[in-house]
Amino acid sequence: MPRQYDSVDVIGGLITVTLGLVASYISLGYPMGSTVSIGPGVFPLILGLLLIGLGLGIVLGARGREGEAPAFNLRAVVCMMAGMVAFALLIGTAGLVPAIVACVFFSRLAEPEFRLLPVLVLGLGLSLLCWAVFAFALGLPLRILEWPF
Amino acid sequence: MDTLTLLLHGFATAMTWEALFFCFVGVTIGMLIGVLPGIGPLATISMLLPLTYYLEPSTALIMLAGIYYGSQYGGSTASILLNLPGEAGAAVTCLDGYPMSRKGRAGVALFVTTIGSFVGGCTAIIVMALLAPPLGKVAVMLGSAEYFAVMLLGLIAAVTLIGKSVLKGLVMIVLGLLLGLMGTDVISGQIRFAFGTPYLYDGLDLALVAMGLFGVSEILASIGSPASNWLSQQKITLRSLLPTREDVRRSVAPTVRGSLIGSIIGVLPGAGTTVAAFMAYAAEKRVSRYKDQLGTGIVEGVASPESANNAAAQTNFIPTLTLGVPGGATMALMLGALLIHGIVPGPTLIINHPDIFWGLIASFWIGNLMLLILNLPMIGLWVRILKIPYSILYPGILVFIALGVYTLNYSFVDVIMVGVLGIVGYGMNLLRFEPAPLLLGYILGPMMEANLRRSLLISGGDVSIFWTRPLSATLMLLCIALILYPIVMSLLGRTRVQAALEE
Numbered sequence: 001m002p003r004q005y006d007s008v009d010v011i012g013g014l015i016t017v018t019l020g021l022v023a024s025y026i027s028l029g030y031p032m033g034s035t036v037s038i039g040p041g042v043f044p045l046i047l048g049l050l051l052i053g054l055g056l057g058i059v060l061g062a063r064g065r066e067g068e069a070p071a072f073n074l075r076a077v078v079c080m081m082a083g084m085v086a087f088a089l090l091i092g093t094a095g096l097v098p099a100i101v102a103c104v105f106f107s108r109l110a111e112p113e114f115r116l117l118p119v120l121v122l123g124l125g126l127s128l129l130c131w132a133v134f135a136f137a138l139g140l141p142l143r144i145l146e147w148p149f
Numbered sequence: 150m151d152t153l154t155l156l157l158h159g160f161a162t163a164m165t166w167e168a169l170f171f172c173f174v175g176v177t178i179g180m181l182i183g184v185l186p187g188i189g190p191l192a193t194i195s196m197l198l199p200l201t202y203y204l205e206p207s208t209a210l211i212m213l214a215g216i217y218y219g220s221q222y223g224g225s226t227a228s229i230l231l232n233l234p235g236e237a238g239a240a241v242t243c244l245d246g247y248p249m250s251r252k253g254r255a256g257v258a259l260f261v262t263t264i265g266s267f268v269g270g271c272t273a274i275i276v277m278a279l280l281a282p283p284l285g286k287v288a289v290m291l292g293s294a295e296y297f298a299v300m301l302l303g304l305i306a307a308v309t310l311i312g313k314s315v316l317k318g319l320v321m322i323v324l325g326l327l328l329g330l331m332g333t334d335v336i337s338g339q340i341r342f343a344f345g346t347p348y349l350y351d352g353l354d355l356a357l358v359a360m361g362l363f364g365v366s367e368i369l370a371s372i373g374s375p376a377s378n379w380l381s382q383q384k385i386t387l388r389s390l391l392p393t394r395e396d397v398r399r400s401v402a403p404t405v406r407g408s409l410i411g412s413i414i415g416v417l418p419g420a421g422t423t424v425a426a427f428m429a430y431a432a433e434k435r436v437s438r439y440k441d442q443l444g445t446g447i448v449e450g451v452a453s454p455e456s457a458n459n460a461a462a463q464t465n466f467i468p469t470l471t472l473g474v475p476g477g478a479t480m481a482l483m484l485g486a487l488l489i490h491g492i493v494p495g496p497t498l499i500i501n502h503p504d505i506f507w508g509l510i511a512s513f514w515i516g517n518l519m520l521l522i523l524n525l526p527m528i529g530l531w532v533r534i535l536k537i538p539y540s541i542l543y544p545g546i547l548v549f550i551a552l553g554v555y556t557l558n559y560s561f562v563d564v565i566m567v568g569v570l571g572i573v574g575y576g577m578n579l580l581r582f583e584p585a586p587l588l589l590g591y592i593l594g595p596m597m598e599a600n601l602r603r604s605l606l607i608s609g610g611d612v613s614i615f616w617t618r619p620l621s622a623t624l625m626l627l628c629i630a631l632i633l634y635p636i637v638m639s640l641l642g643r644t645r646v647q648a649a650l651e652e
Contacts, residue, residue, distance in 0.1 A: 012580040016320050023327055023342075030339055035610030040339040043598040044330055047323050054320045061316065070579040076372040077572055080365065080547065084568035087551040088561035096552075103551055104544040110372045111540050122541060126548050138203055140556055 006067030013058030020051025076110045083107035095146040096135070100127045152278055159507025163515055168208050168508065175212035176516045179219020180523055183239075184227055184531050188546065190220040191585065192367050194482045195359030196546070198489075199553040206490035207505045211512040213483055218270065218462040218513070221422060222520045225262040225455050226531055229255055239458065241426040245443065245450025252446050256389030256528075257396055261448050262455040263524045265404045269456030270517040272408035273415065273463035277510055280416065280464075281499065285471045288496030293603040294614045296473075298624035300597050302631070303474040306417065308586050309631045317582050325590025326597065328353065335595075336602065348562060355485040357554060357563060358591060361570020362577075362584045363478075364550045368543045369575040390525065392448070400452040403433055407453035411460030416467050421477035422458040429457030463513050470494050470506060473596070478585035481592040488592075 027048055033039030083106035090099035101123035108119050135142045162168060182193045194213050201209035224239030229246035242262065249258040291299070308318025331342045332352025343349035392400075407429040414425040433453045434440055443450050465476045466483070473495040475481040487494050492502060499506045524531075554567045577584045608614035616622045 008580055012317070012582060015580070019324065026342060030341060031337065035612075036606060038602055038605055040334040040337045040341060043601060044327060044341065047327050047330075050323050051320065051327075054316055054323065057316050058320070070581075072579060073369065073372060076369050077575065080369060080372075080571065081568050083544075083547060084365075084551055084564055087548070088555075088564035091552075091555055091564070092559070092561055100548050100552070103548050107544045107547050108540070113540070119544075122544060126545055129545075130548065130552055133200075134552060134556060138200070142556070 004064055004066055006062040006065050007069060008067040009058055009062035013055045013060075013062065016055030016058060017052050018055075020048050020053075020055055022048075023051060024048030073110075079107055079110035082109075093146065095143040096131060097124070097127045097145050100130060152282065155503060155507050156278055156511065158503065159509070159511035162207055162504045162508030163211065163511035167205070168211055168512065169515065171204065171208050171212040172215050172512050172516050173519055175215020176219035176222075176519050177523065179216035179221075180223040180520065180531070181534065182216070183220035183223020183225075184534055185223075185537070185542070188367060188542070189363075190217050191359075191479050191482070192363040192546075193220070194479060195356065195363050196550055196553055198356045198359065198482065198486060199557050201486050202489060202557075206487060206492055206502075207508045209486055209490070210483065210505060210509055211516075213486055214463075214466070214509060214512065215516045217479055217483075218459060218516065219520060221455075221459045221462045222263065222266050222524060223531070224458075225266070225451070226259060226528075227535065229258045229262070229451070230532065230535065239426070239455075240423070241430045241454040241458075242451055244430065245446050245448075248444070248446025249448075249451065250446075254446070257392045257448065258446075258451050259528055260390045260392055260525070261396065261400050261404075261452050263521060265400070265407065265452040265456040266459040267517050267521050268404050269408040269411055269458070269460035270463060270513060272456075273412045273460040274510055274513050276412040276416070276460075276464055277467055277513075281467050281471055281506070284467065285496045285499040288471050291496070291620070292618070293600040293607065294618055294621045295624065297597060297600040297604055298615065298621045298628070299472055299474050300593050300600070302624050302628050303468070303476070304586070304589060304593060305628050305631050307421075307477060307589055309634065314581070315632070315636075318586050321577075321582055321584060321586040322590040325587035325592075326594035327590075328358065328587070329591040329594025330598065336599070353566075354557060354563070355482075355489075355591070356557060357567055358570060359482060359485075359588060360550050360554060361567040362574035362587065364546065365567060365571025366574030366578060366584070368546060369571060370578055371539060372543060390528065396448050399439070400448045403437065403449040403453035404456045406432060406436070407456035408460045410453075411457030412464045414457070415461030415464030415476070417476070421465065421479075422461045425461030426454035426458040429453045466509065470498055470509075471496060473498075475589060475592060478588040481589045484592055 024045055025048075027041045027045035030041030030044070031039035032041045032045075083103040086102040086106055087099045090102055101120065104123040104126060105119055108114060108122075131142075131144060134140050135144070163172065178193060178197070179190065182188050182190065194216055197213065197216065201213065204212070221239070225242045225246065228239040228242040229250050232243050232247040232250075246258050246262070249255060304322050305319075308322060309315055327342070329352070332350055333340050340350055410429045410432055411422075411425040414428055415422070430443075430450065430453060433449055434443060437443065437449050439447055439449055465480050469475045469480045469484055471494075473484065473493070475484045484494050487505075492498070492505065550567060551564050554563045555561065557563060574584050604614050605612070614621070616625055
């Protein structure tokens with residue numbers, strides 16, 4: 001019989017160990033100081049070593065039971081990121097309204113049902129709300145609509 | 150000055166138009182997000198953190214606190230009507246709240262929880278006003294070794310009391326501590342963990358970390374979950390809210406018990422509203438005259454945990470403000486909001502900024518009163534809000550996060566960074582790591598390191614300072630006990646919270 005293990009926890013534990021190794025390695029490059037006046041490397045080094053120990057503990061604890069692999073919603077991740085990047089690129093160049101509409105458009109593609117008109121209405125409505133809160137009420141210097149060309 | 154005079158001064162702070170307005174905004178938003186499943190107080194407070202930069206510190210805290218306890222009120226609504234807790238602390242309310250709703254007594258359940266929350270809130274105010282000043286006086290006497298020990302205790306308590314995987318909770322805390330160290334070290338000037346990019350020389354902004362890990366990742370986790378069409382077709386009219394005389398009689402004792410338990414649990418660093426609600430329910434299981442009927446939909450089962458979690462939501466501020474040790478991730482954000490304004494929470498806060506401390510307490514009472522008015526006559530409105538589809542909600546939340554982050558520094562890199570952090574948070578959730586303790590570590594990281602360095606400087610490099618001073622030794626022993634406790638309990642089969650539920 002093959003040995004059972006919870007693959008989710010094995011992955012999580014290994015990532016933890018890796019992060020601990022990286023943190024410890026980087027910390028070793030910082031001054032350690034003396035025991036009286038410890039340098040900036042000591043505390044992160046302790047934390048890095050702790051991470052390695054905890055990660056190993058998680059890997060060991062994953063033995064003896066089966067684990068379900070989690071469902072990764074790639075579409076949601078891609079659409080969200082597209083929305084954020086679009087917002088980031090447009091807010092400084094084209095202004096508030098195009099940035100918000102683009103962000104709503106891309107992030108809304110994450111769900112199966114998609115109709116253009118309600119999405120546009122939602123984008124414009126949110127633009128109005130954000131203008132009211134950030135530009136009008138808080139008085140922040142935000143450009144509403146700008147022609148970049 | 151005696152407590153009463155100070156409290157009156159607090160009311161003067163909380164009764165200004167500005168404070169009243171933002172208190173109202175806070176509790177309304179809190180109520181709203183408490184009702185809506187899929188967005189919690191943690192995500193909301195992170196989203197609104199940038200807005201508080203423009204407010205007075207006392208007003209900012211009043212608003213953020215309003216969101217926190219407002220969400221405790223709202224959380225019960227979704228639990229009762231949908232069997233879906235709007236936020237974690239309300240999960241216990243489902244046990245009796247939903248069965249009541251199926252019996253057609255949702256209105257009564259909502260009424261009892263609202264009154265219970267109000268009584269819980271009022272009890273907590275008294276506890277805070279009486280307990281916080283003496284605690285502040287004790288805290289002044291703490292040295293850096295004790296501070297280090299208290300923070301350690303707070304961190305460990307935060308992961309062990311919840312009863313999920315302690316190892317993973319500790320991993321999140323250590324990661325948070327490391328993340329908090331990112332940037333320029335104030336003592337030596339050494340730049341740490343910046344990977345050679347000037348963008349990271351000042352470290353990652355608190356708002357960025359919070360919005361990414363909680364706001365964006367919650368959206369990613371909720372998109373594509375089964376369509377939300379579970380609302381029971383029950384009509385909630387004003388008349389159906391009215392409890393019978395029997396209901397009123399039976400809910401008095403559980404409400405009082407829940408309020409007291411919640412107030413006490415909330416004071417402990419590391420124990421949040423969820424623990425308080427569970428403990429209160431477990432207590433009802435022991436002492437109630439109707440304990441056999443708990444879980445079948447009786448008023449005792451909703452009155453007690455709801456009073457407890459609302460009381461705890463407020464007394465949580467005691468360790469946060471007097472010791473500077475936040476009890477949970479949400480409290481860590483409150484602490485962060487104060488730090489942004491240059492106010493260092495700790496024993497000197499009550500003395501140096503009485504307006505903030507007493508103003509906050511006074512605002513609790515005002516906020517609770519507002520919630521009572523918001524809740525009872527307008528319950529129909531909240532029920533209708535439950536029907537807003539998520540596909541309209543989440544693009545709005547995302548836009549709000551993006552714009553909030555952008556207005557921090559007008560940097561488009563920040564917006565992309567928050568998206569990346571969101572994916573990281575989503576990944577953590579998928580690997581069954583709960584990211585909330587990370588925030589606690591992030592806030593406490595620099596403080597812990599500073600106290601560690603100071604302690605060693607004082608003791609001349611002798612590490613034994615942590616266990617030769619009596620108070621510090623006691624705290625360290627408590628830390629060890631807290632770590633060993635769940636291990637022993639898991640060897641015995643199950644944790645206490647689970648045991649209380651399964652009974």
